[in-house]
Amino acid sequence: MAEGQRPKRKGLGPRGQRTDKSIPTKKLAIQYNRILALLEELKEESRYLSRLMVKDNGRFLLIETEKIDWIEAQGNYVRVHSGHTQYSLRRRIGYLDSSLDPQVFLRVSRSAIVNIGRVLELQPLSHGDLRLVLDLGIELTLSRNYRRNFERLLGEQE
16 A cells, blocks of 8 residues: 555545445435425424414513404504404504414405304305304304305315
8 A cells, every 4th residue: 555545444435435325315315305394394383473462551462373263454453352352463464364374364354364263153145255153252254255265274174
């Protein structure tokens, strides 16, 4: 062996990389795809808001989204209804529509988002609209423009 050369180790190429394929590439690709799918799933879960910070009598409260019954638009503000309490939040309804979990919250009209777990009854109205009766007795209108999303969501849950 010439001076200054290292002894060759079995299974390593000239630059120290592996030459033998100890892990089959098919198996490695499957594991890689599983890892990517899990990362994507984690990213999806963390994408939606779990709490909202609302203002109440000069103080800020954190409201868990699962406790929200429905949300109504009021210009650049929204009114968040949770039980018999209402909170004002300086957000547009479109922002909340895209930030809340679509498996839990559904936009039912231009001015309302509802927690579908609170819906007890559906009553047909004219022109394809529906009346939604919530567990607190509150009635909201599901407009025909948003009805397709509601039906798609109900179809996914069955």
